[in-house]
Structures are given as structure tokens and as C-alpha cells.
Amino acid sequence: MKKTCSTSANLLRRMLISSLLSAPVIALAAQAGEKPAQPKLMVVLVVDGLPQEQVVRYRDQFAANGGFRRLIDKGAWFSNAHQAHGVTLTAVGHTAVLTGAYPYQHGIIANEWTDRKTLEQMYCTQDNAHNYIGEETKAGAGTSPANLKVSTVGDELRYATGNQAKVITVSGKDRGAILLAGKAGTAYMYMSKSGHFASSTYYMQSHPAWVQQYHQSNPQDRFYGQEWKPLLADKAYTNDASDDLVADPKERFPFQYVSKSGKPDAEYYNKLLTGPFVDEMTLDFARAAIEGENLGKNPAGVTDVLGVSLSSHDYVNHAYGPESRMSHDHLQRLDRLLGNFFSYLDKRVGLDNTIVVLTADHGFPNVPEFSQSIKREAQRINSKDMMAALNKALSAKFGSEQLAEKWSSPTILLNTKLIAEKNLKQSDIEAAAAEFLLGYSGIANVYTRHQLEQGMIPDTRQAKLIQRAWNRQLSGDLLLVTQPYTYFSYGAKGTSHGSPYSYDTNVPLMIMGKPWFRAGNYSQYAEVVDIAPTLSHLLRIRPPSGAEGRVLSEILH
Known part of the structure; x- marks a missing residue:
């Protein structure tokens, strides 16, 4: 009985080895392991x-x-x-x-x-x-x-x-x-x-x-x-x-x-x-x-x-x-x-x-006039007017003019030298600026340097995209996000891009x-x-x- 079992096991083993070495399986194994030739041109x-x-x-x-x-x-x-x-x-x-x-x-x-x-x-x-x-x-x-x-x-x-x-x-x-x-x-x-x-x-x-x-x-x-x-x-x-x-x-x-x-x-x-x-x-x-x-x-x-x-x-x-x-x-x-x-x-x-x-490098929103024609809220924001209004509000609160020094779309650079000279705290200026801008027509969100450096941002897709876009050494102190279909513009025609909304991404x-x-x-x-x-x-x-x-x-x- 033991001999019969041993013979049967050996026969089964030989059959298994034979099947593994059969041409179709070899071809499949080779195919699975092969990589296509390198492309000549990309x-x-x-x-x-x-x-x-x-x-x-x-x-x-x-x-x-x-x-x-x-x-x-x-x-x-x-x-x-x-x-x-x-x-x-x-x-x-x-x-x-x-x-x-x-x-x-x-x-x-x-x-x-x-x-x-x-x-x-x-x-x-x-x-x-x-x-x-x-x-x-x-x-x-x-x-x-x-x-x-x-x-x-x-x-x-x-x-x-x-x-x-x-x-x-x-x-x-x-x-x-x-x-x-x-x-x-x-x-x-x-x-x-x-x-x-x-x-x-x-x-x-x-x-x-x-x-x-x-x-x-x-x-x-x-x-x-x-x-x-x-x-x-x-x-x-x-x-x-x-x-x-x-x-x-x-x-x-x-x-x-x-x-x-x-x-x-x-x-x-x-x-x-x-x-x-x-x-x-x-x-x-x-x-x-x-x-x-x-x-x-x-x-x-x-x-x-x-x-x-x-x-x-x-x-x-x-x-x-x-x-x-x-x-x-x-x-x-x-x-x-x-x-x-x-x-x-x-x-x-x-x-x-x-x-x-x-x-593609980016998408595109519709022209504001077209968006308005189909009942969307849309507008152009003049950044010069916005910066003037912001500086006026900051001056009234902190007693110093031109605390918001430069507009570098879509960011604002604060006057860090003046802030230091006046013994002001930059995070306070950032918070006050953000509060004002969130009430400005067409602005949806404002992310501050303090928030971005400390990772103090909401757990949202938009915030994640903004964090990726902001470079600690190069970017400004406030990063602005407009409301959907709204963008920064000096002109009266055409459209532009730059937002984290799906039409742009x-x-x-x-x-x-x-x-x-x-x-x-x-x-x-x-x-x-x-x-x-x-x-x-x-x-x-x-x-x-x-x-x-x-x-x-x-x-x-």
C-alpha cells in the first residue's frame, strides 16, 4: 500500500512538472515576465x-x-x-x-x-x-x-x-x-x-x-x-x-x-x-x-x-x-x-x-458676462482698489499706512520692515487683513502665512491645494481665493484662470x-x-x- 501511494505521488509529481514545462505555460510565464521594448520616442x-x-x-x-x-x-x-x-x-x-x-x-x-x-x-x-x-x-x-x-x-x-x-x-x-x-x-x-x-x-x-x-x-x-x-x-x-x-x-x-x-x-x-x-x-x-x-x-x-x-x-x-x-x-x-x-x-x-x-497646464472659467447671463454670481476684482481699501482698514486699526505693501497675484506681501519698526506682531496684521478681505466683495477665502507655516488649515480639498501651491521662501503673506467664476482683472473683457476650482484644475x-x-x-x-x-x-x-x-x-x- 505504501509502495502504491509512493508510485502514485511520483507519477503526480512528474505530471505536474511536465505541465509546468509545457509550451503554453512557458509562453505565458515568459509573457508575464517580459517588458515591452523601450519606446524610441516620447x-x-x-x-x-x-x-x-x-x-x-x-x-x-x-x-x-x-x-x-x-x-x-x-x-x-x-x-x-x-x-x-x-x-x-x-x-x-x-x-x-x-x-x-x-x-x-x-x-x-x-x-x-x-x-x-x-x-x-x-x-x-x-x-x-x-x-x-x-x-x-x-x-x-x-x-x-x-x-x-x-x-x-x-x-x-x-x-x-x-x-x-x-x-x-x-x-x-x-x-x-x-x-x-x-x-x-x-x-x-x-x-x-x-x-x-x-x-x-x-x-x-x-x-x-x-x-x-x-x-x-x-x-x-x-x-x-x-x-x-x-x-x-x-x-x-x-x-x-x-x-x-x-x-x-x-x-x-x-x-x-x-x-x-x-x-x-x-x-x-x-x-x-x-x-x-x-x-x-x-x-x-x-x-x-x-x-x-x-x-x-x-x-x-x-x-x-x-x-x-x-x-x-x-x-x-x-x-x-x-x-x-x-x-x-x-x-x-x-x-x-x-x-x-x-x-x-x-x-x-x-x-x-x-x-x-x-x-494641459490649467483649465478656464467662463467670461463673467456669460456667467451672469446664466444666473451665476460672477465679477472681476480690481486688485488696486482692493489693496487701497485694505490699507485704509489696516491703517485705521494699527495707525500705520501701507502695511500691505505689494500685490503679487494671488498673494499679498506685507510690509515686514514697517511692522518690525512699529513693534507690531505680523500674525495680528495677517489676521486683521484676512478678516477685512473675507468681507470684501468676490473674496471667498484667505490663507495667512501663519496658518500655512503652522499647518493650521481646514481639512478641505481647497486648503490642501493651497498648501501645495504656497512656497515658504517665495510666496506672499496672504493667499486669496476668489468666489467661483470671479477673478482678478483690470480689464472689462475676456477671462482668466488661477483658482483651485474644478473649472481651472x-x-x-x-x-x-x-x-x-x-x-x-x-x-x-x-x-x-x-x-x-x-x-x-x-x-x-x-x-x-x-x-x-x-x-x-x-x-x-
Whole structure:
């Protein structure tokens, strides 16, 4: 009996071993353990000023071969993705994409801010030690990532590959290119005086031959005299806001791109930014960069990175609002431009060899007049008037004038020198200022330095976003949050962004790359800071130094 049991056990063991070594199981095991080949090219697209709601609202009108349609159908699309910090501005949002960090760490707290020591204005990519190559460089121009305090995916990739990986970025705005390029990449930005794309002496002393060749034919001049008019039939724009609510009579379709001089000049090149043509030029320059730098065909066999920030949607939304025909049409045109660009990538590198990421730096609220027309409370706050009223109230309480020294949107810097001279307590000034401002029309919340330094903030999502946005060394002493649909403005037209509300934070997050990602519409909460850890995981490199996002493991094969 014992022998029979022993024989049966041995037979069972042999059968089990045989089954484990069978071809199908070996294939499955190998498949489970294998990782897809490294991508040859990683393309990171940032559409400046694109709220998620516009992608949802206009998705049925995207072209069958358009860029957004391809990303929706073939990529992973997070519908609940956010720029998860409380000051939603261009520089801050672009920095989040490839650093995976929040402003309290990465140091880019706004497009510009007031230096606490000198009280001078500091631009986010300002570096007076460097100039644009072959272009006029004004004081305070954006020429380098000197103010960026953390690394990017591109920086870490260059480090890991001994600088063999190439990282090239291009944008209509200097901050759009520079903050994607990081410290080790190379940025090119649109020059609104000449219509060229230029780099700076931070990156090189002269442009490579391919850049010089690109500009020889003056491609920026080909749009002179052209019109921007609606792409679709009139009925496609039925649900858009009336032009009477969002645009002056002289600023409506069709828009013609000319100048008073009768020929291409700085007036014309600057005008191109508000419309579809600078985005077209940006993607054309990106093609030239791919070919000039041989991106995606790196002889070292490593992944190259191309960052493209498409700036014009932001200009259009600022001017007319995301509810306008102009913004609607611009997005449809951008869809077609991206579709052509993806087809080019497929032929040049192969989309199955390429990771494509698309996101936005921030969303957009509606124009206040439109919001008011649909019974929302909305207004513009004149910050000069607000500061004057605040100083008057503080003077009456403490007997000193100009205790609120500088407005640096959306923060206020107190006059710390005067406070010390008068033997006043700064926390008392902060509390009194906050009390006054909370009663000021259009202000919803005020966070003080004392609260933020001590972590004495309410347990709310808004407070968490504000804490992330506030940098102890750089930010002001009071950080203001307006009521929904209200913002700080000196003008009487257009709209702006910068709040912690969902219309400013909820942005598209789409990632396409068939060998690495599962396509689908994902409802899980995600943040733009999740992009950097996810890409780092796939590239098998160290995450950027300040990265706090998560790997989006639910979309990985």
C-alpha cells in the first residue's frame, strides 16, 4: 500500500512538472515576465489653457483621423484628472507635467512673482545671465530654468543615459518650452517680434544648422493676409455663447492676419498668437526638430523626448472664453493639426514605437458676462482698489499706512520692515487683513502665512491645494481665493484662470502607446503630477527629485 501511494505521488509529481514545462505555460510565464521594448520616442504635448470640459463637450465633432479622436479611441483617457495645486497658471502647470512636483517644492509659484527681499518682479524663467540667440532680449525675459528647483523626467533620462538621450522642447511661450525642457534639455520658443523659434545662450551659443535652414524660407510669413474663419457649418456652433457677450464687434470672425505696414512685421507676428497659426508653426518646427536631431532614431538605442507646448488655445480662451465660437473652432482646428502630426510620427518613427502624452497646464472659467447671463454670481476684482481699501482698514486699526505693501497675484506681501519698526506682531496684521478681505466683495477665502507655516488649515480639498501651491521662501503673506467664476482683472473683457476650482484644475490627461498602455476611458482620480512617475517607471529611470505623484498602474500592460 505504501509502495502504491509512493508510485502514485511520483507519477503526480512528474505530471505536474511536465505541465509546468509545457509550451503554453512557458509562453505565458515568459509573457508575464517580459517588458515591452523601450519606446524610441516620447512625445509630451501640453495644450495651454484647455479645460477637460471642452474635450467632452466637442468630442463628437473631432475628425475621424484627428488627434483627439485618436487619443480617445486608442489611448488611456482620465476624465477626472487635475492640476492638483491651488494657483493654476501656465508656468505652474507646465512645471508639474515632467517634474511630478507641486509648487511648494519646485519653486515656480506663478508666471511672475514679487521677490520678497528686493520687492522686484521676478519672471518664472528669468535669467539675466543669458540671451536669446539672434533675437532681441529684453530685461527679465525668459531664457533659462534657473528658478526651477527640482529635476524633470528628461533630466533624469539624460543622467541615466550619459546624456545620450535627446530632450528637445518647443512652444509659443518661453515658459512652455523651458519648464518642459528642465535643466538638461534644449528649449526653443516663438519670438513674437520676428516670428522665429529661438533658443538661448543657456543651451548653446549658436543654433544648429537645421534651425538656420528652417528659418531661411521665412515660414512665419506664409499666413500673412490669411483669414481665420469657422471650420464647421454654422449649426455646429449653435450651443456656443453669443458673440455679443464675449467679444467686441471688431473682434469676431473672420479674423485677418495683416499689419498696418502692409507686410509681415512684429504687429503681425504677435497677432498670430491668438488663432490657429502659431500652433501650426509650432508643430512644423517640431517636425523639423525630429528630423534635424534624428529624434526616435537614437544611435545609442535610448529613448528621446520631444516636448511640445501649444500656446494659442490659452490666448483664444483669455480673449473670448471657453464658451465662445472662437475657442470651439480653435479646438477643432487643433484636433486636425494634431491628427496630421500623429500621422507624420507614425511614418517617421512609428506610433507603436512612441509614447504620446497629452495634457494641459490649467483649465478656464467662463467670461463673467456669460456667467451672469446664466444666473451665476460672477465679477472681476480690481486688485488696486482692493489693496487701497485694505490699507485704509489696516491703517485705521494699527495707525500705520501701507502695511500691505505689494500685490503679487494671488498673494499679498506685507510690509515686514514697517511692522518690525512699529513693534507690531505680523500674525495680528495677517489676521486683521484676512478678516477685512473675507468681507470684501468676490473674496471667498484667505490663507495667512501663519496658518500655512503652522499647518493650521481646514481639512478641505481647497486648503490642501493651497498648501501645495504656497512656497515658504517665495510666496506672499496672504493667499486669496476668489468666489467661483470671479477673478482678478483690470480689464472689462475676456477671462482668466488661477483658482483651485474644478473649472481651472480639471484638465485632459491622455496617454497613448499600444505596447505599454491599455486604451480606455478611466474614471479613477488622477493628477498631472502622476505623469512623471509613470513615464519614469516605463523608462526604468529614477523619478524626478520632487515627484510626489503615483504610477498610473491601472493603464499599464
